[in-house]
Amino acid sequence: MNGRTDTTAAAEALPRIVDRATWQAERDALLVREKAHTHEGDAIAAARRRLPMVEVDAAAPLTGPAGPVTLLETFEGRRQLIAYHHMWHDGHPAAEQCEGCTFFNSQVRELSYLHARDVTYATFCKGPYETSVRYRDFMGWDVPWYSARDSIGALHADRSSFGLACYLRDGDRVFETYWTTGRGVEPMAPTCGLLDMTVYGRQEGWEDSPAGWPRPWESDGHNWRTGGRPTAQLSRLEAGRSDDLGGARP
16 A cells, blocks of 8 residues: 555456446436435534534634734634644654645635635644744645644644634634534545545545455555655645745754
8 A cells, every 4th residue: 555556457447338328327326325415414514503602712812924813813803713723743844744734725725705604714723823834835825824822722622633613703702613623624625525426436445445446545644645745745846836944854
């Protein structure tokens, strides 16, 4: 499992060939299951909207481009906030930063639709602002970026070191309405859903695939790395961007 597909084996791993009518019949049968899955997702979202909420410190300190701010200020005046809690490896160069967080954050780009629904999106990074924002700039992300280093205890509440949180503002009070981690953050990454639609899927060892299907990747971080780096970094390096974090060890 080294992340390289055996092209010979992949070429031999093919679905059976049928006529169009047979294909359409099987596709229609799967569509019934897909619709049921969509409806169940709608029901789960409805239950999510009915969860209670817990108050968090609206004055929790963060650091942004203009210096110290509060959690309340990161809402940018909107009613709701979605914050991705980005892991950070102190003292490590860009190549050794979190491949999973890089994967997910790289795919959140267009924020206008969120803003139109009174929702702000921001990244809360565990690293110091001046160093971690260099990483944001190297990656070419234009999402709001804050260091939450001084508020990790209050915001994470002893949970996973990465995750996606939803907050609601009621006047000057802030409440957490949702938190998820692990595969729960996959809505941030349409890449996952797109791969799931292909015949070979994500090509990861845990998937239920036919015998002979290529599955060279394991879900151990290497599935988000190429050449030892978070995969999304490669195009930035090819474009000539510097990955110097100004303080990370060489």
